């Protein structure tokens with residue numbers, strides 16, 4: 001894991017956007033993994049700025065969303081399909097139909113989960129997946145207690161996640177759906193690279209468990225310890241409970257010095 005402690009949300013956004021920009025420069029038809037939640041929004045803002053400055057294009061790329069609520073009416077502003085369209089996809093140059101998400105309105109959600117998994121595999125797999133993290137350590141909607149080897153599946157949301165997400169539903173937990181479709185931890189683990197962004201003190205426990213805890217179903221994000229190309233971008237507050245903070249800083253500086261020696 002590559003742990004990078006940065007001093008501001010802007011720096012985190014630029015560092016994550018660099019990964020997308022560099023990937024698309026090398027591979028314009030890359031398969032991108034997109035996430036919702038508020039944490040990645042500054043990254044999307046930075047990518048939109050770079051698109052407008054003609055520094056990056058998404059026209060040949062495809063993308064897969066991590067997850068979706070089950071049962072929100074089609075077009076509901078808080079469905080993840082609408083959210084990602086509003087904050088990112090409609091503001092850059094993805095081709096029509098290039099951005100995929102699980103079908104939260106399918107009459108058979110479990111079948112929709114299997115079909116979504118197959119579609120990701122058929123695309124050749126995600127090249128770069130961005131992730132946020134829930135306060136309880138979930139990634140996508142993989143709640144604590146699930147299989148570390150899961151593929152795309154239906155999931156019952158925890159009370160904690162519904163409380164956390166009520167802010168998008170007039171502060172009313174009763175409006176937050178109870179079920180969702182989510183890429184599984186194995187699906188996410190197959191992405192060639194992942195970048196997780198976390199800001200704020202409320203993420204400090206989850207970040208500590210992700211980076212330094214035992215790999216455990218209790219903290220689903222900890223499975224990323226098995227990923228061989230995972231970058232964790234955090235601000236000081238989110239990093240505040242990491243025991244090896246000083247080493248991560250030194251390691252990051254050292255890696256940059258080593259990279260400078262490459263051709």
Ligand code: GLP
Nearest residue numbers: 036037038039132133134140141
């Ligand atoms: C939701 C999403 C996750 C996201 C999490 C944290 O549960 N399904 O993908 O990581 O919220 O969201 P935020 O970044 O708003 O704290």
